[in-house]
Amino acid sequence: LDQHLVEYFRAQMMKDPDMASAVAAIRTLLEFLKRDKGETILGLRESLTWATDCLTGVDSSVAVSSGGELFLRFISLTSLEHQDLSRCKKVMEERGELFLEKISMSRTKVAKLCHTFIKDGAKILTHSYSRVVLRVMEKAAAEKKRFSVYVTESQPDSAGRQMAEALRKLNVPVTVVLDAAVGYVLEKVDLVIVGAEGVVESGGIINKIGTYQMALCSKAHNKPFYVVAESFKFVRLYPLNQQDVPDKFKYKADTLKTVQNLSEEHPMIDYTPPSLITLLFTDLGVLTPSAVSDELIKLYL
Amino acid sequence: MSAEPSVASSSTPATQHKKTTRGGTRHFTEGGPVKKDGIQQAKTEGKELTKEEKQRLRKEKKQQKKSKEKKDEKASQESEKEKKPVSSASPASQPPTQPITPKAPSAVPTLVPVPASETPAPADKPAKSKAEMKAERRARQEAERASKQGKKGEVGQQAAPGKPKAPPSELQPVVKRLPEHVQVDNPEVLKKLAKKLERQQIPLRSDYGYKVSLFSHLHQYSRKAPLTQQLSIPSTVIHPAIVRLGLQYSQGIVAGSNARSVALLHAFKQVIRDYTTPPNEELSRDLPNQFNFLNQCRPLSASMGNAIKYIKKEISNIPSQCKEEEAKSKLLNCIDRYIDEKINLAAKAIAKSSIEKISDGDVILVYGCSSLVNHILCEAFEKNRKFRVIVVDSRPRLEGREALRRLVQRGISCTYVLISAVSYILPEVSKVFLGAHALLANGYVMSRVGTSQIALVAKAFNVPVLVCCETYKFCERVQTDSFVSNELDDPDDLIVTRKGKTQLEHWQEVPSLGLLNLVYDVTPPDFVDLVITDLGMIPCTSVPVVLRVKNVDQ
Numbered sequence: 001l002d003q004h005l006v007e008y009f010r011a012q013m014m015k016d017p018d019m020a021s022a023v024a025a026i027r028t029l030l031e032f033l034k035r036d037k038g039e040t041i042l043g044l045r046e047s048l049t050w051a052t053d054c055l056t057g058v059d060s061s062v063a064v065s066s067g068g069e070l071f072l073r074f075i076s077l078t079s080l081e082h083q084d085l086s087r088c089k090k091v092m093e094e095r096g097e098l099f100l101e102k103i104s105m106s107r108t109k110v111a112k113l114c115h116t117f118i119k120d121g122a123k124i125l126t127h128s129y130s131r132v133v134l135r136v137m138e139k140a141a142a143e144k145k146r147f148s149v150y151v152t153e154s155q156p157d158s159a160g161r162q163m164a165e166a167l168r169k170l171n172v173p174v175t176v177v178l179d180a181a182v183g184y185v186l187e188k189v190d191l192v193i194v195g196a197e198g199v200v201e202s203g204g205i206i207n208k209i210g211t212y213q214m215a216l217c218s219k220a221h222n223k224p225f226y227v228v229a230e231s232f233k234f235v236r237l238y239p240l241n242q243q244d245v246p247d248k249f250k251y252k253a254d255t256l257k258t259v260q261n262l263s264e265e266h267p268m269i270d271y272t273p274p275s276l277i278t279l280l281f282t283d284l285g286v287l288t289p290s291a292v293s294d295e296l297i298k299l300y301l
Numbered sequence: 302m303s304a305e306p307s308v309a310s311s312s313t314p315a316t317q318h319k320k321t322t323r324g325g326t327r328h329f330t331e332g333g334p335v336k337k338d339g340i341q342q343a344k345t346e347g348k349e350l351t352k353e354e355k356q357r358l359r360k361e362k363k364q365q366k367k368s369k370e371k372k373d374e375k376a377s378q379e380s381e382k383e384k385k386p387v388s389s390a391s392p393a394s395q396p397p398t399q400p401i402t403p404k405a406p407s408a409v410p411t412l413v414p415v416p417a418s419e420t421p422a423p424a425d426k427p428a429k430s431k432a433e434m435k436a437e438r439r440a441r442q443e444a445e446r447a448s449k450q451g452k453k454g455e456v457g458q459q460a461a462p463g464k465p466k467a468p469p470s471e472l473q474p475v476v477k478r479l480p481e482h483v484q485v486d487n488p489e490v491l492k493k494l495a496k497k498l499e500r501q502q503i504p505l506r507s508d509y510g511y512k513v514s515l516f517s518h519l520h521q522y523s524r525k526a527p528l529t530q531q532l533s534i535p536s537t538v539i540h541p542a543i544v545r546l547g548l549q550y551s552q553g554i555v556a557g558s559n560a561r562s563v564a565l566l567h568a569f570k571q572v573i574r575d576y577t578t579p580p581n582e583e584l585s586r587d588l589p590n591q592f593n594f595l596n597q598c599r600p601l602s603a604s605m606g607n608a609i610k611y612i613k614k615e616i617s618n619i620p621s622q623c624k625e626e627e628a629k630s631k632l633l634n635c636i637d638r639y640i641d642e643k644i645n646l647a648a649k650a651i652a653k654s655s656i657e658k659i660s661d662g663d664v665i666l667v668y669g670c671s672s673l674v675n676h677i678l679c680e681a682f683e684k685n686r687k688f689r690v691i692v693v694d695s696r697p698r699l700e701g702r703e704a705l706r707r708l709v710q711r712g713i714s715c716t717y718v719l720i721s722a723v724s725y726i727l728p729e730v731s732k733v734f735l736g737a738h739a740l741l742a743n744g745y746v747m748s749r750v751g752t753s754q755i756a757l758v759a760k761a762f763n764v765p766v767l768v769c770c771e772t773y774k775f776c777e778r779v780q781t782d783s784f785v786s787n788e789l790d791d792p793d794d795l796i797v798t799r800k801g802k803t804q805l806e807h808w809q810e811v812p813s814l815g816l817l818n819l820v821y822d823v824t825p826p827d828f829v830d831l832v833i834t835d836l837g838m839i840p841c842t843s844v845p846v847v848l849r850v851k852n853v854d855q
Contacts, residue, residue, distance in 0.1 A: 201838065201839070202830075202831070202840050203840065238838045240732070240765040240830055241765060243660075290842035290843070293846065297839075297843070
């Protein structure tokens with residue numbers, strides 16, 4: 001059964017490479033819900049949780065687990081008092097479709113909010129490959145703004161080069177810099193925009209390794225540090241420091257399964273505390289880091 | 302020990318006073334006689350009065366008191382008015398009131414119970430036109446101003462801003478008064494407080510020793526002069542359990558905000574058990590006396606304030622048709638449930654969340670003795686987490702020793718330092734766990750003095766600071782510094798004998814020397830990384846969100 005699940009998930013990812021992995025995961029979960037032959041609501045919930053775990057086994061990013069949990073909460077946040085299980089399931093499916101629709105629009109909403117912060121003639125620094133940041137820049141370019149971008153190479157997977165390619169297609173002047181050159185280049189830039197893999201309860205973010213460094217440097221240079229993230233990335237973690245982030249998010253899923261001694265592996269993500277972030281752009285609005293907790297309470301409770 | 306304070310004296314101490322001073326005469330207001338007769342009938346027939354009738358009765362008693370002193374008031378206005386501004390001085394203290402009474406419109410603001418009873422029943426009064434009331438007030442203020450020139454410093458200062466408890470249709474700006482416990486350097490406030498306490502038969506505790514000028518607006522009492530010595534035996538108004546509790550508070554036998562709240566709730570259970578409702582009154586009328594007595598022994602904490610609000614709400618929620626036994630058992634159950642939910646279960650929930658934050662190999666720093674933090678550490682130790690604890694302590698209370706004793710008893714390895722060594726020890730520390738006395742609405746943490754110092758140093762060393770606090774300690778107050786509202790403990794506590802010499806023994810004789818023994822301080826939210834509550838882990842800035850959610854729930 002989990003084979004089908006994983007295959008479906010991979011197929012979804014392949015179909016639309018522009019889609020966030022969390023959205024693909026949620027599509028998969030919806031499909032799973034439709035095909036589920038469970039007899040009880042509790043059983044349904046358990047199998048959905050199990051399915052989410054399966055998917056995190058494929059793609060261990062924070063967004064997949066947070067998206068799964070939010071999906072589960074959203075569909076059960078309705079009165080499931082019907083006697084007939086199939087009626088309940090129908091209600092849940094409808095909610096699921098609604099949820100999916102909402103989050104497919106989330107990137108557009110974020111782009112609409114954020115592009116106004118990119119002024120004409122701005123120099124932007126960004127980190128690694130983020131589809132949301134790309135969408136923001138597309139929107140800004142469509143608004144006929146002229147700006148140039150510095151992208152960090154973002155080792156170990158050189159995702160930054162992918163970002164640079166995509167930006168070149170938009171006719172945006174882009175320069176790829178070394179990860180080590182962030183401090184050097186910061187005096188030239190006006191603002192820093194990064195995406196996020198997960199937004200935690202404190203208002204901090206979890207993102208590709210190197211983000212924390214960039215945030216520290218921009219704080220030292222007094223440059224605004226903006227984060228763009230969709231709301232399904234809000235997760236109920238509260239790390240106090242880098243060590244506090246659970247291991248299952250730090251490394252790729254294959255690494256977690258194969259490698260014995262994790263301390264020899266290099267983590268793929270780091271945690272940026274809220275004191276270094278100026279603003280977060282989400283589909284719930286433009287938030288300060290302290291407002292994230294407020295939104296989380298609304299989302300999860 | 303089944304003293305029944307209310308039945309022994311009368312319905313309320315206030316009414317008792319009225320009866321003794323007026324010798325039983327009743328003064329009727331114009332609009333009153335008809336309603337009065339109805340209530341008299343009900344009384345004589347022995348029927349249980351409804352809530353509205355009780356309120357009306359109360360109101361009329363107060364009106365009688367006022368109108369008696371207002372006999373020389375403008376006759377034209379008397380027919381319209383039912384609410385008259387009058388010096389609400391207790392008749393018992395005759396000399397100071399004599400010069401006041403002839404001065405007709407001295408608008409000394411009425412005490413707390415009055416507006417509470419007056420405002421909710423506007424239907425009882427005849428409708429007044431706005432213009433008439435405005436004219437009344439203007440005339441009143443003119444006369445006040447005139448008499449103020451003649452007599453200095455006699456009238457309450459609230460005359461100028463007008464009546465703060467204005468009629469509901471008033472467009473005047475609401476005057477917010479400072480609580481009286483932070484206005485100790487204002488002699489008028491003190492006088493009012495003295496009168497209020499005298500009326501309630503609670504002795505007034507006098508301040509002791511020279512106060513440091515920055516804190517001269519706060520009370521400073523001596524532990525050697527407990528309030529109970531001035532209490533008449535047997536006390537007719539204060540329940541013995543409350544007297545005992547007050548003594549325990551003032552001598553420091555019961556200390557720590559959780560302990561004090563629980564002791565308060567248990568004492569009130571005893572009071573409720575022994576209470577018998579007199580025919581026309583309710584329990585809530587007697588409670589303020591008990592609280593005022595406790596307040597004189599030791600200022601109430603925020604958690605106690607919230608507990609008291611809860612008790613009062615529960616009492617007012619009891620339907621008036623409820624039989625006394627039933628009402629009492631209901632109340633007792635409510636209190637038990639409150640203690641269980643808000644304190645015991647909350648501690649369990651907080652311990653569960655905190656254990657996730659304690660990892661093996663941690664070095665945890667704690668300050669003073671917080672029952673909650675001790676509970677968390679013991680629980681984590683039971684769950685086989687490997688950590689060690691550094692207990693930081695400070696004079697004069699040296700509460701850390703108690704915490705040390707409790708932790709070592711469980712087998713946790715501990716280190717003990719004084720607060721002066723905190724910057725030396727911090728590089729070893731991985732986390733700081735602090736307890737809180739209260740969490741204020743702007744995210745500031747009010748806790749034992751020294752906490753903010755530890756949070757500051759921890760921030761400088763980049764060590765995460767975690768505050769553990771139950772939600773019943775969240776309060777609506779806002780404070781940004783430790784001066785505005787604090788507690789001054791006995792300054793003699795700072796005197797210590799070393800090597801046979803007591804240096805500060807005669808500190809009172811040195812005119813320029815002041816001893817300051819602060820109890821609380823406030824920590825800004827920037828120094829706190831995480832607050833663990835029974836609702837989950839929240840950042841310090843989300844405290845107003847929790848307060849909002851709680852208010853919505855209620």
